[in-house]
Amino acid sequence: MAETKKDQTSTHKIGIYLWIWGLLFVLSFFSYMVDWYNFQGLLRWSLILFFMFLKAGLIMAFFMHLFWERYALVNVLLWPMTAIACFVGLMVAEGKYTVFSRLFYFFVGGA
Amino acid sequence: MSDLNLDKLPGGFKGMSEDIGSDQTTFKGVNWGKAMMWIFLLSDTFVFSCFLVAYMKVRASVVEPWPYPSEVFALEMFGVPVPLLLIAIMTFVLITSSGTMALAVKYGYEKNRKMCGWFVLLTAIGGLTFVGMQAFEWSKLIFHDGVRPWGNPFGAEQFGAFFFMITGFHGTHVSIGVIFLFIFARKVFRGDFDTGRRGYFTTMKSDYVAIEILGLYWHFVDLVWVFIFAFFYLW
Numbered sequence: 001m002a003e004t005k006k007d008q009t010s011t012h013k014i015g016i017y018l019w020i021w022g023l024l025f026v027l028s029f030f031s032y033m034v035d036w037y038n039f040q041g042l043l044r045w046s047l048i049l050f051f052m053f054l055k056a057g058l059i060m061a062f063f064m065h066l067f068w069e070r071y072a073l074v075n076v077l078l079w080p081m082t083a084i085a086c087f088v089g090l091m092v093a094e095g096k097y098t099v100f101s102r103l104f105y106f107f108v109g110g111a
Numbered sequence: 112m113s114d115l116n117l118d119k120l121p122g123g124f125k126g127m128s129e130d131i132g133s134d135q136t137t138f139k140g141v142n143w144g145k146a147m148m149w150i151f152l153l154s155d156t157f158v159f160s161c162f163l164v165a166y167m168k169v170r171a172s173v174v175e176p177w178p179y180p181s182e183v184f185a186l187e188m189f190g191v192p193v194p195l196l197l198i199a200i201m202t203f204v205l206i207t208s209s210g211t212m213a214l215a216v217k218y219g220y221e222k223n224r225k226m227c228g229w230f231v232l233l234t235a236i237g238g239l240t241f242v243g244m245q246a247f248e249w250s251k252l253i254f255h256d257g258v259r260p261w262g263n264p265f266g267a268e269q270f271g272a273f274f275f276m277i278t279g280f281h282g283t284h285v286s287i288g289v290i291f292l293f294i295f296a297r298k299v300f301r302g303d304f305d306t307g308r309r310g311y312f313t314t315m316k317s318d319y320v321a322i323e324i325l326g327l328y329w330h331f332v333d334l335v336w337v338f339i340f341a342f343f344y345l346w
Contacts, residue, residue: 017217021210028206028340032199035181035345045346052341056334063213063330065323070117071127073138073146077153084160091164095171102174 012068020062027055148324152331155284159335162280163342166273170346178265180344183256184248198344201244202336205285208237209333212326219304219322227322228299234329235292238285245282249275274343281339284332295325 031051034044061067066074117140120126131137138146170177185192215230252258252274258265260272298304298317307316 012217014214014217017210017213021206021213024206024210025203028199028202031341031345032195032202035195038181048341048345052337055337059209059330059334059337063209063333064327069141070120070130070139071123072130073141073149075127077149080153081156084156088160088164088167091168092171095168098168098172099174102172106174 016062020058023058024055027051027058031055142320142324144324145320145327148327152327155331159277159280159338162273162277163338166277166342169269169273170267173267173269175267177267178263178270180346183252183265184344195344197244197248198340201241201248202340204237204241204244205333205336208234208241209330211237212329216323216326219299219319222305222319224299224302224305227319228296231292231299231322231325232296235289235296238289238292238329238332242282242285242289245278245285249278277339277343281332281335284335288329288332291325292329295322 028051031048034047034051039047066077120139121129130139133139181194182192184198185194186196187193188196211230212234215227215234218227218230256264258271258274260275262268263271299322302308303310303317304319304321307318309315310317
């Protein structure tokens with residue numbers, strides 16, 4: 001992530017924090033607008049996830065200073081989280097199968 | 112950290128493999144407390160992920176329709192129901208407090224006692240506002256709408272259990288964070304981090320890095336809310 005490594009005690013300019021802060025407000029506003037305009041289906045989910053990951057990334061990278069950390073720490077944190085995201089995806093797919101088999105056996109009786 | 116010149120170490124993945132294989136501390140230039148806070152936050156991520164996995168799985172597999180959050184969490188304003196109004200305000204309050212915390216950390220680095228203290232205090236007040244609004248939201252759902260962990264008038268019965276579990280766990284984190292923010296605001300104003308006064312539970316000298324560690328926790332609370340807002344309220 002970071003090409004320029006900074007000493008731990010060095011400070012960053014206040015502008016970067018204000019920029020990220022403003023961006024978080026704008027992104028939150030946009031994700032609220034997704035609900036306000038009542039988007040449905042794939043558009044809704046993809047927009048929600050897009051704004052969510054953007055906000056989470058901004059908070060972690062700049063507010064939590066991960067952008068300025070060395071790779072040893074960044075990778076220890078991000079790979080388990082990536083694995084979790086895959087796990088959530090797997091379980092959603094599994095849930096679709098569960099509801100299918102529930103409906104199938106409740107109403108068709110297994111045929 | 113003074114004997115370690117991070118600029119001379121290689122960066123990127125090469126730096127990572129050298130850090131890990133250095134037979135010395137792995138997280139170079141990272142205060143031990145900060146590393147431990149990160150490890151704690153990672154484990155806390157696992158806890159919240161358990162809730163998320165369970166919630167997504169149940170939500171995807173219930174046969175009854177899931178309550179539509181946009182209507183469940185709507186507030187009447189001047190006789191018109193505004194969807195997710197309170198949740199939107201809560202989100203903005205939490206982001207605001209996250210921003211003030213980031214500034215507190217910045218002024219902590221600069222050893223600017225007054226500004227750091229004020230921003231920590233401001234963050235605490237923001238967090239307290241958030242908890243207050245959440246209490247209002249809970250009481251409205253419980254007493255007005257009759258939502259219970261075992262049932263609710265809107266749809267799938269599992270809704271209440273997941274709502275109280277997930278937002279309750281997050282609210283607990285916020286409350287603990289608020290308590291610590293108030294304690295640390297007092298410590299900053301008292302000058303603990305300038306004089307290196309020793310803490311109550313430890314003989315170690317206080318340092319402004321504590322503010323950054325506290326900031327990590329607070330930003331994490333905000334981070335979790337980003338996911339709750341997306342998956343629970345908007346989904």
